[in-house]
Amino acid sequence: MKARVTVTLKQGVLDPQGKAIEGGLKSLGIEGIGTVRQGKVFDIEVESADKAKAESVLRDACERLLANTVIENYRIELAE
């Protein structure tokens, strides 16, 4: 089963990446861009065909490695 995990910074946490990218876009003369916040996606093959099982494996992976839950949120989507 294919899954996508999206990890984003919690609200209020400074995002130096996003800030630098904003600046980069401005200096390229690209107009009309407000704030930018950067996150990560992980496209993951999960061996299990059982949705609930796959989700629990991914949750474990997020909590323990993929996301830094002190400052990041994560979201798991499973492909149909």
Place this chain on the structure above:
Amino acid sequence: MKARVTVTLKQGVLDPQGKAIEGGLKSLGIEGIGTVRQGKVFDIEVESADKAKAESVLRDACERLLANTVIENYRIELAE
């Protein structure tokens, strides 16, 4: 308008980071994970309220900075 840009590595491009994460998950004893590919998301505020306009600004941003189109694909989603 809020938008999300997702940048992922093209198929066939090596992803050392994804590989290392796979290894990391294994060594944590998390079972049932196949390949992992890592990408980026950008949550962007676009000033324009016009969808077509916003999309063209974002496309420009992707082509010129956000994605390295030699190795990366991008996808633009606009919030309703």
Place this chain on the structure above:
Amino acid sequence: MIPNEPKITPELVAEHGLKPDEYERFVALIGREPTITELGIVSAMWNEHCSYKSSRLHLKTLPTKAPWVIQGPGENAGVIDIGDGLACVFKMESHNHPSYIEPYQGATTGVGGILRDVFTMGARPVAALNALRFGSPDHPKTHHLVAGVVAGIGGYGNSFGVPTVGGSVGFHSRYDGNILVNAMAVGIAKADEIFYAKATGVGNPIVYLGSKTGRDGIHGATMASAEFDENSEEKRPTVQVGDPFAEKLLLEACLELMASGSVIAIQDMGAAGLTCSAVEMGAKGDLGIELDLDAVPCREEGMSAYEMMLSESQERMLMVLDPDKHDIAEAIFRKWGLDFAVIGKTTDTLRFVVRHKGEVMADLPIKELGDEAPLYDRPHIQNAFEPVLPPETVAAPMANGEALVKLVGTPDLSSKRWVWEQYDHLILGNTVQTPGGDAAIVRVGDGPKGLAMTTDVTPRYCEADPVEGGKQAVAEAWRNITAVGGLPLAVTDNLNFGNPEKPDVMGQFVGCIRGIGEACRALDFPVVSGNVSLYNETQGRSILPTPTIGGVGLLDDVRVHATVAFKGVGETLILIGE
């Protein structure tokens, strides 16, 4: 008029870490009930970290003077004269608690803070060191903490562009729930171009520099702020995120600005950011300060005065500017892409006045905020000493070889290469002695002078006998510097202990300081800066007493130095000392 919302309750006072009698003291000082912003301000000024209320009395006993000391403790960093018109500026600081919560960001912001302390004084950082203590290697959290802290220290220093040239790493189960991350920075400045925090002149602009202010690191009493929605899906994290890129720009902009002659006084925004920096600048200069928070560059919308005054957002500075140089200063900051805003002015009222949206949110006597902070002579006792073991009662090892292998295999004595290879220790091209020697050596500019530096402490000695342990830490730093050929000049310290309200912990603290003082006096090795970190304990169990000593020495000709490596076959080994 001063808005009095919300009402100050005993719970709110407690959430701000103030004891009832401390709060009484504050009310008596200002003659009325404080506003929430004022409560926030005093909680920041009177906490242990800013006021040194438990340690001040004892720190005063340390020797801080010598003919080569230009600036002792009390400024952002200590300054010593190294000849040829140059000064060495250095300090060490802890970031223990944040690093336990989020090791990567905790370590980065620790490194960022100490680098700022050094370049605020006009010095260009030339080296960084660190002293780390982790829990037992088998503890489930240790692996994650080590990996995160080391990556964070490297992540910040490497990007900022300072070589991380030395440090120490140790493991002990007493740090399981409370690791230590002590970071030291060393910089070089012209001896007659050191910048201080003392404001001068009435009506001079107070300028805000660097990154924008967010809600980072606002502790404890966040619920006190009107905007905070307790039901919001996530509790706002209080973790600060370091931005070494912004800091690098801030460094270059500040040094350029200082060279332009526009800076009257400057102070970095560290703990309790705007509050501590503004109060210190005013109080040191016998001046009042007025701030208008509407001008503060904010990263988030709807920030209250309370939040702005307590935010610990990183990579920010406060400065008193020569009013005639406004345009020059602004141009420099714009060039480096940093925020620059006049947010207030100096006054002759000796009041600290904070306005927001046209209202006065705080109006406090500026000198008393620091001078009248509580001062405690906390009770201290000396734990019973462990009996000294006569050597003959310790069984000789079965085989020396085996014993050696066992020793070499212990975590504390293992190779630290994995750690220091993640630090750029070669940038700037002046690292004469890389990690792996007794002390690091960094050439000063194109030479011939060099600086030797080291961080040392052996916590189990300090636990067994605080006075002797304190002395030993100083002596080891001294020896490490002399061993590479340096003349030891001065130290910075980072005193990491448990809860000072416990007499036995306070006893360790007092004992170690006495030992450090005695050794420094005997060796003519004054303490020019330092940091105290108390309340390092979890579930009532305190860490080992860990007074880290950072020593700095001078090599007049850096080409003449010693290294640990054997140079050839058949050389004579000589044992020196008892």
Place this chain on the structure above:
Amino acid sequence: MKAAVITFPGSNRDGDVARALRQAGATVVSAWHADHDLPAGTDLAVLPGGFSYGDYLRCGAIASRAPIMDAVRAHAGRGGLVLGICNGFQILCESGLLPGVLMRNADLHFICRRQHLKVARADTAFTNRYHVGQVIDVCIAHGEGNYVCDEETLHELESEGRVAFRYCDAAGNVSRAANPNGSLNDIAGVFSEDLNVLGMMPHPENLIDDLVGGVDGRGLFESLAAA
């Protein structure tokens, strides 16, 4: 030889490379990322190491779009010399002046250590003080030095002799074990088609002094100073 060292926001080895060039006898001037022109008379444009824009998007990505880069492109187009070290190499790849990309080190850690390199080509303006096969001892300090390109490009680089240096051990053996970051074919540096642009991950500028580790980096700067 007049070398212009370009400072981007976040460059941090600009001083180091300027020192190495000066010591080798070059005239060194500085250039600013926001400038539209290189200083008049520039023979060599240098993109130094560092973390331009924090390396926050992709290493070198934002810097590669800076105004000065148009001037660098034009300079290279005229056959002018361009040297990119570490972050400079990343910027050159992002700007299209060199093929390929630099990805995270295979073990994901930043690595700073001494590193041996094997000189793969010595008949260029950058490397003529070395000889082919020579093993030099410099240092690396990077988190993203894993050189990756597609097969076709790799074939081109190899068949056209455009690899400048490869990672090797002290004895000169090029091998996976001596490769610190996982880069393809152990590539540590590559040339442009006309051999006038060099990008490399290691830092020869930090090995120009016996007191600070050795002098194996000097050859590069002496080659350039004489060019």
